[in-house]
Amino acid sequence: MPVLPSPEEIEAAKTPNGAWARVQLAEWGVPWPPPKGWKDELIKRWEAAPPDGASSPQHRPAPAGFAQETIDLG
Secondary structure (H helix, E strand, O other): OOOOOOHHHHHHOOOOOOOOOHHHHHHOOOOOOOOOOHHHHHHHHHHHOOOOOOOOHHHOOOOOOOOOOOOOOO
């Protein structure tokens, strides 16, 4: 799974020429040559990701004592 960098990490990874290395972009999952809007797309994904240490809703464990109701359609 590619690394999802913060906006600050993206800017800090610039080369002295003001671009990004192919290897760095590959680590982030950006194809070569990088498509137009790649940086904005990474930032959107980073902003939408859950905070560090938080699980996504589909992986969150059920609360203690949780019981799912069943309905008899029979």
